[in-house]
Every structure is written in C-alpha cells, then in structure tokens.
Amino acid sequence: MDFNPEILHRYFKGTYSHSDYKNLKAFWENEPYRPMLKKHLEEHWERYFEESQSGQKVDYLLRKIHRQIKAEEKLQKRVNFINVFQRAAAILIVPFVLAFLSILYLQQKTDSPKLAYAEIQCPFGVRTKFELPDGSSGFLNSGSTLRFPTLFTGQRNVSLSGEAYFNVVSDEAHPFVVKTPNLNVKVLGTEFNVIAYEGDASEEVILNKGRVDVLSAKGDLYCALQPNQSMTFNISSGTMWQKNVEAHQYIGWTEGKLVFRHENMQQVAQRLGRWYNAEVEIQDPEILDYVFRATFVDEPLDEVLKLLTYTAPISYETKLRETTQDNIYKKKKVILKLDKKREAAFK
The missing domain is CATH 2.60.120.1440 (Jelly Rolls)
Structure with missing residues (x-):
C-alpha cells in the first residue's frame, strides 16, 4: 500500500476528497505505516512554519488527530462537540473531521x-x-x-x-x-x-x-x-x-468537484472565496463580464487561478497572509486584475 503525501497537503489546504479521507484512515488502521505518516507530518510542519518540531510534540499531535478520527466515525451515532485547537492543532485536525461542528441545543x-x-x-x-x-x-x-x-x-x-x-x-x-x-x-x-x-x-x-x-x-x-x-x-x-x-x-461539490456553469467573474470570485476560505477581490470591473465553464477536482487555488488566466485576460496577485494581534492568520487574499496586454486577443 503506497501513501501519496499530496493527500496530506490537500487535507491541510482543506481541498481533500472523501477518498482522501478513506485512504488516510486506512493508514491509521495499519500500524506498520504509522512511522511513515508521522514523517510526512513532520515534513509538513517544517514547510508550513519554517521551523523544526520535536518528535515528542508530533507524537502528541498525532494522538490528538487519532482521537478526532475516531470521533468522526461516531458522528452518525451521537452528537459530538469538537474542540478547536490553537495554531498547528487546528491546521492538522480540521481536515480530518471535515468541519468545525458547533452543536448547540x-x-x-x-x-x-x-x-x-x-x-x-x-x-x-x-x-x-x-x-x-x-x-x-x-x-x-x-x-x-x-x-x-x-x-x-x-x-x-x-x-x-x-x-x-x-x-x-x-x-x-x-x-x-x-x-x-x-x-x-x-x-x-x-x-x-x-x-x-x-x-x-x-x-x-x-x-x-x-x-x-x-x-x-x-x-x-x-x-x-x-x-x-x-x-x-x-x-x-x-x-x-x-x-x-x-x-x-x-452536486459535484459533494464529491470534491468545483464546477463553474457559465458563471461571471463576480460569481467565480465569490465561489472561490468560499471553497478555499480566501478573500478574492476584483480590482478592475472590466473583467466582470467574462464568463467561465469548467470543472476542477482537488485542485489547489493557485492551479485554478492559473487555468482561469488562460481563458480570459486576467492576472492575479496573492498577498502574504497577515496575522492579528493574537497571532491568528487571516484569510489568504487574492486580487484579480485586468491583463491589458492580452485584452485585445479576447475581443
């Protein structure tokens, strides 16, 4: 059984599919593959935070993730409160449970x-x-x-x-x-x-x-x-x-598919923002009239934006994520612009 580390990356970005969840769950249940999974998590930590992390701390996070996966399996049998962990814990745990579920009676x-x-x-x-x-x-x-x-x-x-x-x-x-x-x-x-x-x-x-x-x-x-x-x-x-x-x-979204059905740029920006938990801003109103029809399956935001630029005279800029006073990261911000050099080619 081969494990594709891209499955983990899709989980961390929130773009995973149901099959990704099933594959990762299978690795959890197969004891010999735990060290490999731990290794990939350590690599992700260092890539995301640009700092090394002790094995002891990663083991602690792994135990928490495992408990959350078990809680996921019981959601159909009982109402379950899910804790929101700070910093890395939130990044690692959220994808496994599919959502922060706030159950209020x-x-x-x-x-x-x-x-x-x-x-x-x-x-x-x-x-x-x-x-x-x-x-x-x-x-x-x-x-x-x-x-x-x-x-x-x-x-x-x-x-x-x-x-x-x-x-x-x-x-x-x-x-x-x-x-x-x-x-x-x-x-x-x-x-x-x-x-x-x-x-x-x-x-x-x-x-x-x-x-x-x-x-x-x-x-x-x-x-x-x-x-x-x-x-x-x-x-x-x-x-x-x-x-x-x-x-x-x-209904393709239920299978992890992002489908555009002849939608204008305003609708595209709105749906991208919801899908990828990002702030998508349109800088030039001239691009609002362009429409798109496409289907994306488990594609990261940058890849979707690149493909959109091929079908219309637009360019995009991704801003560095800012933090609040409490060291909480704000949403990724993307600015869509008119590419004037290519505008004539699309008329």
Missing part, C-alpha cells in the same frame, strides 16, 4: 419548551456530511449552517443558510421541509440541492431525483420541480424562473 420558543434543536455550522473552506434524526442525510457546503430538531414530531422541518444537498427518507405522512430566508422546499422523499447563502442576490433549488414543491416563505406555491430542473428566486424583485439543467453539475 436550543429550547423552542413555542408551546413545546422541551423540544431541543441541533445546529451544524460548516466553516469556509470545508464540507461535511450529516445525518438527521429520521435517517435522511446529505452534505453541508462551505460557510453553511443547518438547524434541525433532535427529534422529528409531525412535519420534518429544517432551516438552512448556505448550501446543502439532501437525500430525504420517504415518509408520506410527514413531509420534509427545508426553510430558507425566502423559500420553503417541501418534499416526501427525494434528492435535491438548495443554495441560499446570506447576502446572495438569489436562492436556488435543483432537483436530482423525485419531486419537490417550492413555496414562498408564507406557503404560496411557486412551482413543482421534476428531475433535472431548477428554480431560481430573485430576492430583490420577488420573481422566479424555472429551467431544465444537468443536476449532476450542481
């Missing part, structure tokens, strides 16, 4: 004061899988929050801010409803994607299998979607439109 402010809720918060730069009390499951994308009752009674209501893919267990007596700030997505049993990030101009629902009813926040029916159809709701105008799509292009 809140009392319902209605006539049922004993009903408790759980909330999963997925930070920027990572994705996480979840399972709900009724057996429904799915994935939560970067920068998203999902809130749901710890026990469903009657209609199965969940609240979403961000993006999530749902695989809903069928129950005709108890509909499943995803509530966003502007929409209610009602289903019985199906697979679909919902995009409702705070601050976006629109919300979107894409159906992969089954059927969904998309309603207003007040419960008025907007439309019923069939497989490979989407509905987009413009928040400012209150208008909506429905169209046929290739649903698999919208």
Whole structure:
C-alpha cells in the first residue's frame, strides 16, 4: 500500500476528497505505516512554519488527530462537540473531521419548551456530511449552517443558510421541509440541492431525483420541480424562473468537484472565496463580464487561478497572509486584475 503525501497537503489546504479521507484512515488502521505518516507530518510542519518540531510534540499531535478520527466515525451515532485547537492543532485536525461542528441545543420558543434543536455550522473552506434524526442525510457546503430538531414530531422541518444537498427518507405522512430566508422546499422523499447563502442576490433549488414543491416563505406555491430542473428566486424583485439543467453539475461539490456553469467573474470570485476560505477581490470591473465553464477536482487555488488566466485576460496577485494581534492568520487574499496586454486577443 503506497501513501501519496499530496493527500496530506490537500487535507491541510482543506481541498481533500472523501477518498482522501478513506485512504488516510486506512493508514491509521495499519500500524506498520504509522512511522511513515508521522514523517510526512513532520515534513509538513517544517514547510508550513519554517521551523523544526520535536518528535515528542508530533507524537502528541498525532494522538490528538487519532482521537478526532475516531470521533468522526461516531458522528452518525451521537452528537459530538469538537474542540478547536490553537495554531498547528487546528491546521492538522480540521481536515480530518471535515468541519468545525458547533452543536448547540436550543429550547423552542413555542408551546413545546422541551423540544431541543441541533445546529451544524460548516466553516469556509470545508464540507461535511450529516445525518438527521429520521435517517435522511446529505452534505453541508462551505460557510453553511443547518438547524434541525433532535427529534422529528409531525412535519420534518429544517432551516438552512448556505448550501446543502439532501437525500430525504420517504415518509408520506410527514413531509420534509427545508426553510430558507425566502423559500420553503417541501418534499416526501427525494434528492435535491438548495443554495441560499446570506447576502446572495438569489436562492436556488435543483432537483436530482423525485419531486419537490417550492413555496414562498408564507406557503404560496411557486412551482413543482421534476428531475433535472431548477428554480431560481430573485430576492430583490420577488420573481422566479424555472429551467431544465444537468443536476449532476450542481452536486459535484459533494464529491470534491468545483464546477463553474457559465458563471461571471463576480460569481467565480465569490465561489472561490468560499471553497478555499480566501478573500478574492476584483480590482478592475472590466473583467466582470467574462464568463467561465469548467470543472476542477482537488485542485489547489493557485492551479485554478492559473487555468482561469488562460481563458480570459486576467492576472492575479496573492498577498502574504497577515496575522492579528493574537497571532491568528487571516484569510489568504487574492486580487484579480485586468491583463491589458492580452485584452485585445479576447475581443
């Protein structure tokens, strides 16, 4: 069994895939390969911090990582709090657990004061899988929050801010409803994607299998979607439109794929920022009208940016990461610019 150290690098960058997790887990479970894994972690430490690290300290971190991997395996059986370690611990542990999960139990402010809720918060730069009390499951994308009752009674209501893919267990007596700030997505049993990030101009629902009813926040029916159809709701105008799509292009992110579907530069910058936990700034408005269609699989940010420069007259500059007064690193900053020397070639 050969181990590719690039798997570790993708973990540290937050661009790993589910297969990366399975490969790394397999090495943890194979005792003879532990020294090799430790060696790669020491090399990463020295590359990242530009300082050597004692074997004793690395062993300590390895033990913590191992405990977190075991905790990951139990997420489907119980609600689990995950500690956020300082500096290197955060860098090493976050990829293994897929996300910082903040599970908060809140009392319902209605006539049922004993009903408790759980909330999963997925930070920027990572994705996480979840399972709900009724057996429904799915994935939560970067920068998203999902809130749901710890026990469903009657209609199965969940609240979403961000993006999530749902695989809903069928129950005709108890509909499943995803509530966003502007929409209610009602289903019985199906697979679909919902995009409702705070601050976006629109919300979107894409159906992969089954059927969904998309309603207003007040419960008025907007439309019923069939497989490979989407509905987009413009928040400012209150208008909506429905169209046929290739649903698999919208759910590739659950497999670690970054897919652009004829999107303009503003949308590209926004999605890159969420995907890689970076601040992507557009310096020249002239590049906003360029559109992109591409699929990237487990590519680091620099490689994606290089490939984008081949398809439009843009250049980019990456700023050195700054630190706060508490020695916490800020997000990586990327500035996208117009490459005037190549502009004429793209007209």
